[in-house]
Amino acid sequence: MTKEITDKRSAILKAAMELIAENGFHGAPTAMIAVRAGVGTGTIYRYFADKDVLIREVHRELEERMNPILMVRNAAERSLKERFQHFFFGLMRFLLDNPLEFKFLEQFYNSPYGVAMRRDKILNQKASDQRCDTVKNLFEQGIAEGMIKDLPLPILFALFFGTLASVARDHTLGFIELNDDLIYRTAEASWDAIKR
């Protein structure tokens, strides 16, 4: 029973994410989300107060799925560059392997929804678990050690994630065909930008 309720909730979240990714916010009316989720229209409002709440929830759950990729344990044993490359590959892989999720995120961040929270997400990752490695930790440590340019975090982040997202987008749109070698060389270039 509890299982079924959760199933419905998940189905709605998945349907919303897919439709927004495929057609944009315009192409995802509640009726259509309900059909794809296999539930009644009204049912959406049993699980989410609002369409806004639903969409923000899609984003929140996506974030949770991405956190493990951006928080890695046992970082101390590796070099800064290795850790950087691990993040770059991990995130790129996630975006390429989950193109719908990626398209949803792009829609989300370029809409009134995502303006307030924006890159808080990744940059201000709560150091809830101090033993976990984050991009933020990486940059701060690198600056402290003199390995990484002493630039404000948002700029370092832009050199890393701005590039990464742009390349991933071009792949999604078919402008380039990425392979491991290209991703590797792109990560190298991005590291060149960041390293001192």
Place this chain on the structure above:
Amino acid sequence: MTKEITDKRSAILKAAMELIAENGFHGAPTAMIAVRAGVGTGTIYRYFADKDVLIREVHRELEERMNPILMVRNAAERSLKERFQHFFFGLMRFLLDNPLEFKFLEQFYNSPYGVAMRRDKILNQKASDQRCDTVKNLFEQGIAEGMIKDLPLPILFALFFGTLASVARDHTLGFIELNDDLIYRTAEASWDAIKR
């Protein structure tokens, strides 16, 4: 008289651009555009066949304003790096000095309107005037001369524009306060990514 007619057209374009920048496509109904432009609803349709046409026209005129920034004469006399920095500064200045225009462009490219054309705009700048320098020329020449990494153009472009847009966005959203020194150092970092 001719002046006033043009004024009305311009007022509509400006109102549309501002509202879309501020509120996204959802927040720019024709009625609101008309009010902000100080004209009647019907007047919009005297100047633009369609709301689509209006929006594409906003984009087209913006593009025309940006072209001179991205096409510069007498490039031969300068080094590749100088030319790169010129582009980086010019584009960054335009985006920071025209935050509404920048926000509009972000909305535009992340919507059905701009998906097809996307960065064609900047990447495939028509070499209509052979004496003009473009980012594309810069990259191709740099690769040929062995000064720039031999990566596919979209990736070089991502290292340049992906970073630039991300930084500009953070500034617009108030996450960093850019100044000429920071822009300079960001351009340096971006050049480090690209140069061999």
Place this chain on the structure above:
Amino acid sequence: MTKEITDKRSAILKAAMELIAENGFHGAPTAMIAVRAGVGTGTIYRYFADKDVLIREVHRELEERMNPILMVRNAAERSLKERFQHFFFGLMRFLLDNPLEFKFLEQFYNSPYGVAMRRDKILNQKASDQRCDTVKNLFEQGIAEGMIKDLPLPILFALFFGTLASVARDHTLGFIELNDDLIYRTAEASWDAIKR
């Protein structure tokens, strides 16, 4: 429950038919149809994809109501003239008893909607049920037997239905007051036109 759902659909069809009959297509905006039907505007679009579909559906249902009048069994036992008079009376009765329906049909056939199909309806009645008599059958048989003038079907049809519609219209508009005797004598005159 099923009853009520059907009721709403019927109410919309009826309201549309009445308003179009009374005021023409111009005088039947969806908002007015909804008010007269006692439903919300949006409800119309739950039952009909389009205003066009709604109007064509009004026509289709009207046609279905008229079919039994124009298709009669056991024709063989009666003379051609009797059968002719039966059709004439039947159709006239229907038009006089349903003046709104008649006015709607006139609007419909004189509009982009009905131009293509026009009187196909009545002339080319599908002989779906071979045992049923139709006006077309009547004319063809009459010609073959030498009882009816050997004129093209559309002309025979005009002598029958052109007259009938004109008379019915005059009655509806109050120019004559028809009674059974007048209808009978009109049918006689129409038969004189057709019979050899």
Place this chain on the structure above:
Amino acid sequence: MTKEITDKRSAILKAAMELIAENGFHGAPTAMIAVRAGVGTGTIYRYFADKDVLIREVHRELEERMNPILMVRNAAERSLKERFQHFFFGLMRFLLDNPLEFKFLEQFYNSPYGVAMRRDKILNQKASDQRCDTVKNLFEQGIAEGMIKDLPLPILFALFFGTLASVARDHTLGFIELNDDLIYRTAEASWDAIKR
């Protein structure tokens, strides 16, 4: 000068008639009428108080052009049947030779405009010129002489004009190809309906 004013008036009337005939009332906005007439939009309102007035004026002028066809001198010298046939042919010729005018009239009579006046036009032709022959005269005289069935005028009229219009419509729509022989035989049939 006066010439030019009249020219403009005529051009507007002609343009309105043609557009309504070709596209129905929906397809004849004032702007389009003005373009086809080669005048400014506002100019229409110098000659006609209203769009309604314009349309009614198109009808009135058409009527004036048709009157001579329906009012013929020297009728006394011909037989009733000859006169009937003369009307039938004359009117049919006019409708077939002026298909746009015919289509306009059909639009007009099936719209709120034409309901009040309807067949007054032809039936109640003012006996302004007693020496002129009219269909009405013909019928009244025929009844008095016992040559024509003693039916109410609207019914006789329906037997004549209802048939005629229906046949003309079928020709216009391409359902039959009329020629003089067919028109003659149709007139004969119509006469059979009317004659005692």
Place this chain on the structure above:
DNA sequence: CATGAATGAGTTTTCATTCAT
């Protein structure tokens, strides 16, 4: 007189949200 740019009321249609079952 002639013009046509400007207007806004009116039209069709969509869709988030509610609520009776």
Place this chain on the structure above:
DNA sequence: CATGAATGAAAACTCATTCAT
């Protein structure tokens, strides 16, 4: 809890009419 029929506010667009030039 689940449903989906019903709703009406809001959106894009049209067009008869006016009025400054």
